[in-house]
Amino acid sequence: MLNSKGVRFDGAGGGLPTLTADDLNAATSFCNPTGLNMLKVRICGDDSEAHTAFKSIYSDVQKIAKRWRSTEKEARIKALVQLAMFEANKTPVCPACKGRKFNRFHKPCTPCKATGKYIIKNSLRARALSVSHSTYTRIWERRLIEVLQLISDKENQALTQIRKKIGH
Numbered sequence: 001m002l003n004s005k006g007v008r009f010d011g012a013g014g015g016l017p018t019l020t021a022d023d024l025n026a027a028t029s030f031c032n033p034t035g036l037n038m039l040k041v042r043i044c045g046d047d048s049e050a051h052t053a054f055k056s057i058y059s060d061v062q063k064i065a066k067r068w069r070s071t072e073k074e075a076r077i078k079a080l081v082q083l084a085m086f087e088a089n090k091t092p093v094c095p096a097c098k099g100r101k102f103n104r105f106h107k108p109c110t111p112c113k114a115t116g117k118y119i120i121k122n123s124l125r126a127r128a129l130s131v132s133h134s135t136y137t138r139i140w141e142r143r144l145i146e147v148l149q150l151i152s153d154k155e156n157q158a159l160t161q162i163r164k165k166i167g168h
């Protein structure tokens with residue numbers, strides 16, 4: 001049977017509809033491909049989609065990068081996309097306390113300031129982009145924010161489209 005949005009749901013004896021792979025394919029077929037790839041990586045932990053997601057985000061970022069300095073190295077833009085994907089993807093857990101917020105002496109964990117979260121330092125971001133700390137804060141920080149915003153926009157676009165299709 002087809003619902004009003006044209007997605008198949010085969011009811012299992014009047015209980016909850018059984019969602020088939022076809023339903024999911026139908027629901028996701030017209031949604032933003034970059035957003036869908038990111039969602040697969042982030043929510044489903046499907047790392048096989050990571051390369052595809054990277055390629056489509058990179059091609060979007062290349063368009064944005066035209067507004068930046070035209071001499072920006074391709075390798076650095078790629079590193080920026082990788083960094084942004086890393087920051088958007090991972091549930092960052094503090095490696096020192098493994099998210100427990102306290103160290104083995106039951107004292108608040110210092111590296112994460114007892115948040116349990118992995119705090120990425122700007123010095124690390126600068127190193128990932130092979131730029132100096134001051135160049136990072138002067139130029140690249142807002143670019144990173146721009147790419148993170150792009151990723152979250154694409155994801156939200158895909159989610160809205162999927163929700164509409166499955167009627168939620």
Ligand SMILES: [Zn+2]
Nearest residue numbers: 094097109112
């Ligand atoms: Zn910690």
